[in-house]
Amino acid sequence: MHTREEKLAAFGRLLDVQHRLRKECPWDRKQTFESLRPNTIEEVFELADALMKHDLHDVMKELGDVMEHVVFYSILGSEEKEFDIADVCNQxxxxxxxxxxxxxxxxxxxxxxxxxxxxxxxxxxxxxxxxxxxxxxxxxNRTVLSGVPDSLPSLIKAYRIQDKARNVGFDWEKKEDVWDKVREELAELEAELKKEDKENSTRELGDFIFSVINAARLYHLNPDNALEHTNQKFIRRFNYVEEKSKEMGKALKDMTLGDMDELWNEAKNLEKK
Incomplete structure (x- = not known):
């Protein structure tokens, strides 16, 4: 690993590179706070993917991309004489x-x-x-929940809202009590679905999902990570079904559900080996 001096020198090199790009690169010269925002969001999600995969080389690379955006925004701030990277670090x-x-x-x-x-x-x-x-x-933050960004993905936002409320004492006394709420919300959702009332069903679906996230939090499980693991598992298994269907000379739309279920179970069994 590098010494503190080497780390400071490396950060200084990044500052120098970004300053030069801002002056000499046509793309960098035209960027603004608003134009960079979508790229920043993309970079953060790429970092999140690398973290989920525990690919440490990619984590390092994506951290660099995120850091480059921090430096870039700081340069824009200094151009407007509002702040620079030293202000960011000191703050x-x-x-x-x-x-x-x-x-x-x-x-x-x-x-x-x-x-x-x-x-x-x-x-x-x-x-x-x-x-x-x-x-x-x-x-x-002026209020307990004001620190939760509006632009957070809804699932993560729900977890953060509940967690912040917990930190000031607003929580279940016993974690087991949450299951009554989950069952209550599920029953209300089923009742609205039977009525085929889309608006109320959507509202009750949100309440049900919120209660499940609450249960996950109480049992120290991260619902976003859990769902992403399931997403990746589904992708692997569905890709297997698709590949096997091609080997059989069939299009997926021409296969029966039973045929696809059989291949799906093959994929599940392979994962257990």
């Missing part, structure tokens, strides 16, 4: 220091002070402390 460092008052920051620049000084003894305690301190920040 984040100060925020982290302020939210961890139980660590002795004496001697550090801008040594932060906070009212809450108790030292949490576990990760859950740190999360609760974190949410309480965020409410004290000068430019922090």
């Amino acid at each position: 984040e460092a100060r925020k982290l220091m302020f939210r961890h008052p139980f660590i002795d920051w004496t001697g550090w620049p801008d040594d932060p002070k906070a009212d809450l000084q108790e030292t949490p003894d576990d990760a859950a305690g740190v999360e609760v402390t974190w949410e309480q301190i965020k409410q004290k920040e000068k430019d922090g």
